Amino acid sequence: MKSNRILATSLLAPALLLFPGLALGQDGLNGANTSWILTSTALVLFMTLPGLSLFYAGLVRTKNVLSVLMQCFSIAVVISIVWLLVGYSIAFGPSESAWWGGLGKAFFSGVDAGAMSGDIPETVFAAFQMTFAIITPALIVGAFVERIKFSSMLAFTVLWALLVYFPVANWVWGGGWLGQMGLIDFAGGTVVHLTAGVAALVLALELGRRDGFLTSSVVPHNLTMSFTGAAMLWVGWFGFNAGSALAADNAAGMALYVTHTSAAAGALTWMVLDWFKFGKASGLGAITGMVAGLATITPAAGSVGPMGGLLLGLIGGVICYFVTIYMKQRLKIDDSLDVFPVHGIGGLTGTLLAAVLVSGGLGVFSGTGMPDGMTVGSQFMVQLIGVVAIGFYTGVLTWVIVKIVSMVMGLRVSAEEEQIGLDITEHDEKGYSM
Amino acid sequence: MKLIVAIIKPYKSDDVREAVSELGVSGMTLTEVKGFGRQKGHTELYRGAEYVIDFLPKVKLEIAVEDGLADQVVEAICKAAATGKIGDGKIFVSDLEQTIRIRTGETGNEAL
Numbered sequence: 021m022k023s024n025r026i027l028a029t030s031l032l033a034p035a036l037l038l039f040p041g042l043a044l045g046q047d048g049l050n051g052a053n054t055s056w057i058l059t060s061t062a063l064v065l066f067m068t069l070p071g072l073s074l075f076y077a078g079l080v081r082t083k084n085v086l087s088v089l090m091q092c093f094s095i096a097v098v099i100s101i102v103w104l105l106v107g108y109s110i111a112f113g114p115s116e117s118a119w120w121g122g123l124g125k126a127f128f129s130g131v132d133a134g135a136m137s138g139d140i141p142e143t144v145f146a147a148f149q150m151t152f153a154i155i156t157p158a159l160i161v162g163a164f165v166e167r168i169k170f171s172s173m174l175a176f177t178v179l180w181a182l183l184v185y186f187p188v189a190n191w192v193w194g195g196g197w198l199g200q201m202g203l204i205d206f207a208g209g210t211v212v213h214l215t216a217g218v219a220a221l222v223l224a225l226e227l228g229r230r231d232g233f234l235t236s237s238v239v240p241h242n243l244t245m246s247f248t249g250a251a252m253l254w255v256g257w258f259g260f261n262a263g264s265a266l267a268a269d270n271a272a273g274m275a276l277y278v279t280h281t282s283a284a285a286g287a288l289t290w291m292v293l294d295w296f297k298f299g300k301a302s303g304l305g306a307i308t309g310m311v312a313g314l315a316t317i318t319p320a321a322g323s324v325g326p327m328g329g330l331l332l333g334l335i336g337g338v339i340c341y342f343v344t345i346y347m348k349q350r351l352k353i354d355d356s357l358d359v360f361p362v363h364g365i366g367g368l369t370g371t372l373l374a375a376v377l378v379s380g381g382l383g384v385f386s387g388t389g390m391p392d393g394m395t396v397g398s399q400f401m402v403q404l405i406g407v408v409a410i411g412f413y414t415g416v417l418t419w420v421i422v423k424i425v426s427m428v429m430g431l432r433v434s435a436e437e438e439q440i441g442l443d444i445t446e447h448d449e450k451g452y453s454m
Numbered sequence: 455m456k457l458i459v460a461i462i463k464p465y466k467s468d469d470v471r472e473a474v475s476e477l478g479v480s481g482m483t484l485t486e487v488k489g490f491g492r493q494k495g496h497t498e499l500y501r502g503a504e505y506v507i508d509f510l511p512k513v514k515l516e517i518a519v520e521d522g523l524a525d526q527v528v529e530a531i532c533k534a535a536a537t538g539k540i541g542d543g544k545i546f547v548s549d550l551e552q553t554i555r556i557r558t559g560e561t562g563n564e565a566l
Binding site for chain 1: 498499500501502503505
């Protein structure tokens with residue numbers, strides 16, 4: 021990486037002589053890294069708007085399509101504001117505490133045009149991280165579609181970001197206690213997918229099932245829309261994972277490659293399993309398997325090699341598949357769009373397996389090598405502590421937030437409103453007027 | 455006059471239209487409908503959630519004809535819409551009291 025940088029600097033030197041303004045005030049700024057993280061920021065925002073929004077909107081019934089688009093969109097809106105006010109500071113502020121970043125950077129205090137984060141502008145780093153803070157609560161939408169009150173959804177989202185996402189991001193990425201322990205979570209297996217998955221499970225249990233779940237025809241209204249959104253998620257995930265290298269370097273290249281491989285392996289796994297179990301390769305199954313593969317590789321994208329990525333996609337795909345079916349057919353929990361079994365279980369699986377596949381001694385399945393002073397066993401313990409601590413904390417806090425919101429403003433629309441559909445009852449509009 | 459209502463498989467609608475046109479039928483109304491009879495529904499599977507879809511898509515044709523033509527039209531529909539498999543549909547025939555062409559005010563067979 022260093023030699024690249026020297027090469028880049030020497031190539032840039034003549035250009036800087038001609039355009040001295042280029043170098044102004046940005047001591048130590050790396051242009052290549054900066055432009056890649058700018059690009060990644062766009063890619064990750066694109067995952068939510070419109071990727072995840074379309075993916076989810078296609079999976080509900082026509083009477084709720086607009087409400088889902090609006091849930092995802094408004095989450096992006098409010099989290100962007102909260103991020104500027106306090107979110108960035110809580111997650112990445114300068115506090116010495118191992119539990120949160122403090123309020124030293126509230127209102128982006130001190131984050132001016134010249135501020136740097138490593139060798140990229142701090143504004144770029146903060147914007148990149150903001151897109152993660154947006155997509156995480158947006159993932160939870162899958163648990164409560166077709167029956168939550170819009171106002172309660174907004175209140176829940178803000179409280180959840182403040183009390184769960186921002187602190188957990190600090191623990192793992194902002195210099196907090198799990199990062200200090202050496203938890204491997206490259207791009208958010210715990211911070212994003214485990215927290216979203218566990219929160220989704222709690223919400224699904226607290227809200228109860230949709231009317232007609234498993235009894236009448238509560239089925240996706242437009243899988244074309246879902247395929248479109250899923251394809252955007254796949255592409256956007258390059259920014260999510262390879263951007264998490266925070267540099268345009270070898271780690272980013274490998275992260276992109278293993279991410280892509282795991283997505284394909286996850287999709288293939290679901291196609292084959294559906295084929296064997298139910299006789300047909302399901303389209304919805306294929307794109308769900310893709311998401312499972314992507315969620316599984318996310319924490320490990322900076323640690324594993326290509327064959328490790330393949331393995332993660334296959335293993336994550338199989339585990340997520342059977343948990344999804346078990347939750348529906350046996351437990352009959354209406355985590356409507358399967359956030360917990362796909363994201364929660366995928367993120368958890370990848371986080372734990374990262375401890376093994378990071379090892380440099382696995383032949384063709386070798387990763388980048390164990391971190392200094394770690395063995396597979398000790399690393400696994402750290403991963404386990406991370407998963408349990410974050411899972412437990414998220415579960416408890418989510419439950420408390422749901423109870424508070426439920427008491428103050430109610431959580432679920434009335435049975436009649438649910439029957440009419442949230443497009444009309446929550447927004448006085450229809451997604452489709454045909 | 456008779457009103458012939460035929461519920462048929464959607465992909466058979468063109469065949470039926472051609473068959474009855476040959477008999478001199480000059481108009482019909484087509485509606486996309488859902489329903490079930492002996493065929494029952496089918497199952498759809500979404501990530502392990504199995505749903506029995508009771509109402510299957512069909513096409514409903516409404517054809518008004520003069521009395522003398524009714525039997526031939528029914529026969530033609532039967533022939534064109536048949537696949538021999540369950541779910542081919544049904545035909546209902548009823549007496550039709552009056553027909554009026556709105557543009558000209560013609561009535562009865564003239565208006566067909």
